[in-house]
Amino acid sequence: MNYNNEINLKFFSEDLIKGYGGAIEDRGRGIDAVLPEELAEELSVPEYLSLQFDAEGDGEWTIHYGSPLLDKMVTAARERIPVTRSVLHFDYLKTAGFERLVQELFYFGNAVGKVGEIASTFNEYILLYCSYLAQSDEQKEGLLTFVYNRNTLVEVSSMAEHLAEISINSTDKTSPVDLSGKEIEIIEQLVQHSAQGVLSAELKDFESSMNRRYRRDVKNLNEYYTALRQEMEKNLQRSGLSERLIADRQEKIGLIPAELAAKTDDLFNKYSIRIRLKLSGAVLIRSPIVKVFFHVSVGRKKKTITLFYNPTLKSLEPLKCRKCGKDTYKPFFGKQMNILCSQCI
Numbered sequence: 498m499n500y501n502n503e504i505n506l507k508f509f510s511e512d513l514i515k516g517y518g519g520a521i522e523d524r525g526r527g528i529d530a531v532l533p534e535e536l537a538e539e540l541s542v543p544e545y546l547s548l549q550f551d552a553e554g555d556g557e558w559t560i561h562y563g564s565p566l567l568d569k570m571v572t573a574a575r576e577r578i579p580v581t582r583s584v585l586h587f588d589y590l591k592t593a594g595f596e597r598l599v600q601e602l603f604y605f606g607n608a609v610g611k612v613g614e615i616a617s618t619f620n621e622y623i624l625l626y627c628s629y630l631a632q633s634d635e636q637k638e639g640l641l642t643f644v645y646n647r648n649t650l651v652e653v654s655s656m657a658e659h660l661a662e663i664s665i666n667s668t669d670k671t672s673p674v675d676l677s678g679k680e681i682e683i684i685e686q687l688v689q690h691s692a693q694g695v696l697s698a699e700l701k702d703f704e705s706s707m708n709r710r711y712r713r714d715v716k717n718l719n720e721y722y723t724a725l726r727q728e729m730e731k732n733l734q735r736s737g738l739s740e741r742l743i744a745d746r747q748e749k750i751g752l753i754p755a756e757l758a759a760k761t762d763d764l765f766n767k768y769s770i771r772i773r774l775k776l777s778g779a780v781l782i783r784s785p786i787v788k789v790f791f792h793v794s795v796g797r798k799k800k801t802i803t804l805f806y807n808p809t810l811k812s813l814e815p816l817k818c819r820k821c822g823k824d825t826y827k828p829f830f831g832k833q834m835n836i837l838c839s840q841c842i
């Protein structure tokens with residue numbers, strides 16, 4: 498049984514049930530839940546049930562990795578990401594000066610290139626709200642925002658900061674989810690990747706604080722067991738102890754290192770940080786953009802790549818490495834003229 502997994506599954510289940518309008522009662526290692534009819538039907542379970550999260554448990558409704566009930570719950574959760582739609586309006590859209598902008602932003606490693614055709618068009622972006630919950634001895638919650646070009650999957654999260662200044666026409670707040678299951682899967686991977694860096698910055702102080710407490714408690718624990726061993730060894734020196742008593746106490750002293758190791762492990766678990774990241778909303782943003790077709794050549798090989806001018810960022814978006822998926826302004830071109838980042842050459 499993995500304690501951390503169990504906790505994650507419990508939170509996930511609670512959120513899902515509450516998100517559907519159900520109610521839960523925490524029973525420590527399990528929960529009692531009242532499910533709305535819709536969810537109960539989807540999961541093929543009764544509307545009132547006790548859920549357990551221990552793979553070895555003998556309850557009727559057990560949720561663990563690999564259990565069919567968990568699979569159904571994950572499917573249900575994905576179907577409920579609320580999506581809204583927005584359309585951006587710009588009074589002015591850049592139509593010239595792209596050659597200079599390309600030179601300023603990009604470094605084409607082994608290629609030379611020039612700007613070709615320019616096309617004003619529209620593109621879709623996906624803005625995602627992800628809530629996170631970091632749990633350790635204390636917990637910290639927060640919300641992260643990520644934005645991706647729906648077409649190229651390049652991350653353009655800084656768009657979010659500028660959106661407030663732009664004329665946005667939010668329409669159809671209740672539109673049903675029209676991100677496909679496959680797309681959600683891809684987005685989840687992108688988010689996992691993007692979140693790593695953001696979360697490590699967000700949680701820096703939290704992590705230091707937990708590390709400090711862990712070191713403090715381990716130090717205290719070591720001091721306690723050292724003193725205990727010394728005390729027990731001193732007592733052994735006393736005269737008049739029977740051989741059996743001496744053997745008994747020596748055995749107890751011998752057990753101290755194992756006990757200390759177990760207690761240190763407990764502390765490690767106590768101060769480990771478990772992070773739960775949850776997609777909690779999405780906005781599909783339709784924006785005017787300019788496509789800049791850029792002709793590159795490496796020796797005799799030629800290729801036309803599409804650069805996206807993003808009016809919210811007032812900049813060109815980076816390209817995506819075909820090998821590792823990282824965004825780059827320093828593309829190199831492989832044998833098949835595929836775009837590679839500097840780490841994947």
Ligand SMILES: [Zn+2]
Nearest residue numbers: 818821838841
């Ligand atoms: Zn790469």
